[in-house]
Amino acid sequence: MLLAQLMNRKPRVVVIGTGGTIAGHSESPTNLSYDAAQLPVDYLLKSIPQLADLAEISTQNIFSLNSKDMGSSQWLELARCIQNLVNDSNIDGVVVTHGTDTLEEAALFLESTISSRKPVVLTGSMRASTALSADGPSNLYQAIQVSASVSARDRGVLVVFNAEIIMGTKVVKGHSIATGAFSASVGGVIGSVYNGHTFFSIPPGVSPLSGLLGSALKNNNTGWPIIRTHYVTAGETEESLLAIADLDCQGIVIVGFGAGEIPDTLLSVVLDKAKQGVYFVISSRVSCCAVMPETMTLGECETIIASRHFNPQKSAVLLSLSLCIGLSPLDIFSRAEVEG
Numbered sequence: 001m002l003l004a005q006l007m008n009r010k011p012r013v014v015v016i017g018t019g020g021t022i023a024g025h026s027e028s029p030t031n032l033s034y035d036a037a038q039l040p041v042d043y044l045l046k047s048i049p050q051l052a053d054l055a056e057i058s059t060q061n062i063f064s065l066n067s068k069d070m071g072s073s074q075w076l077e078l079a080r081c082i083q084n085l086v087n088d089s090n091i092d093g094v095v096v097t098h099g100t101d102t103l104e105e106a107a108l109f110l111e112s113t114i115s116s117r118k119p120v121v122l123t124g125s126m127r128a129s130t131a132l133s134a135d136g137p138s139n140l141y142q143a144i145q146v147s148a149s150v151s152a153r154d155r156g157v158l159v160v161f162n163a164e165i166i167m168g169t170k171v172v173k174g175h176s177i178a179t180g181a182f183s184a185s186v187g188g189v190i191g192s193v194y195n196g197h198t199f200f201s202i203p204p205g206v207s208p209l210s211g212l213l214g215s216a217l218k219n220n221n222t223g224w225p226i227i228r229t230h231y232v233t234a235g236e237t238e239e240s241l242l243a244i245a246d247l248d249c250q251g252i253v254i255v256g257f258g259a260g261e262i263p264d265t266l267l268s269v270v271l272d273k274a275k276q277g278v279y280f281v282i283s284s285r286v287s288c289c290a291v292m293p294e295t296m297t298l299g300e301c302e303t304i305i306a307s308r309h310f311n312p313q314k315s316a317v318l319l320s321l322s323l324c325i326g327l328s329p330l331d332i333f334s335r336a337e338v339e340g
Helices: 041-046 049-053 072-086 103-113 136-147 214-218 238-245 264-275 312-324 329-335
Strands: 012-019 056-065 093-097 120-123 157-161 164-167 171-173 182-184 189-194 197-200 227-231 251-256 279-284 304-306
Touching (some): 012 072, 012 136, 041 136, 049 136, 056 072, 103 157, 103 171, 227 312, 279 312, 279 329, 312 329
Parallel strands (some): 012 056, 120 157, 227 251, 279 304
16 A cells, blocks of 8 residues: 555655656747757646646656667666655655657666666657647656556556556567557556556566666666677678677677577677677567577577567666676576566
C-alpha cells in the first residue's frame, strides 16, 4: 500500500526533466524541425492543469539535453538522483522526461542500477511542445498517472508512451517520426492507460536485472569502458573489423546477421582479439533481436557473448556497465536471459 493511501493524501510524484523533444520548441507549429531541450519541465506541466487531480507534483531539471548527447555519465547522475528520491518515504513515484533517441538505452541503464519498489517511469514525445497535435502532454499525463498508481509498484523501470506501458528492459524505438514510435520485444508491453485508468496484463514482478549493477552508483571513477560497435554487411573483409578492433577499446558489439551469424572472414579477428581480452557481444541487425549461445556462429565463452534479446544499443549499455564495476559480462547477460 502506498504511503499516500495510509495518510489519505494524493500520491507525491517527482518529475525530472532532462530535455529532449518533449521540451523542444519550433517557430512554426506545422514544421517538423525544432530545437530540442528548450523548455523546463515546469513549463510543460502548466499546459496540463488536469494533473492537479492525479498527484502532488514537484519537479527537478537536471539536464537540458538533446538525448543524442546523453550517455553513461548523464545516466549515472540521473540514476543517483532517482535512487535518492525513491529512498525518501514521502515520495511515491518518479517520472523522467527524456529524449526518444536514446530512451531505450536510458531505461535499461536505470533498470540495471536502481533498486526501488516504487514506480519509476520514463516518457517523452515525438513532436515538439509547440507542434500541432503535440503528443508530449498526453504522454506526460499518462506517465504521471502510472507513477501515481499502486498497481505500478514492484515492476521495475517502465516506459509510458502513446498509452502503452512497456518494460524498460524491453522497450525499443521502432519509428523515427510516428507518435507510436515505441514497441517492445516479446512480452514487453505489459499494460495500457485508457479513459483515466491504468491496466496491467501481468502480475507485478521485476526483471532479473533490477538493481543488479547498482554498485555503479557508488563508482566515482569518471572513466567509462570504451565500447565500439561494428555493423556487419554482406561481403565484408576482415579489414573492416580490424579498423575498429585495433583502436583502443574494452569491448565490441557485433551487429550480426539473423540469430547471431557473422561472416567467416571476420572469425579470426574476433577470436584473436578475444584472446587478448577484448569482450565481444554478438547481437543482430534484425529488429526483433534474439541471439542465443546455440544460434550464433561462434561458441560462447567468457569474452564472446550472445546478446540474448538485447539489441545492439542495449547490449553496449549492459557490456559497459558490467565492465565498469568489474563483473563478468557473460554472467550478467546469462542472468538476463529469461528477461531480455
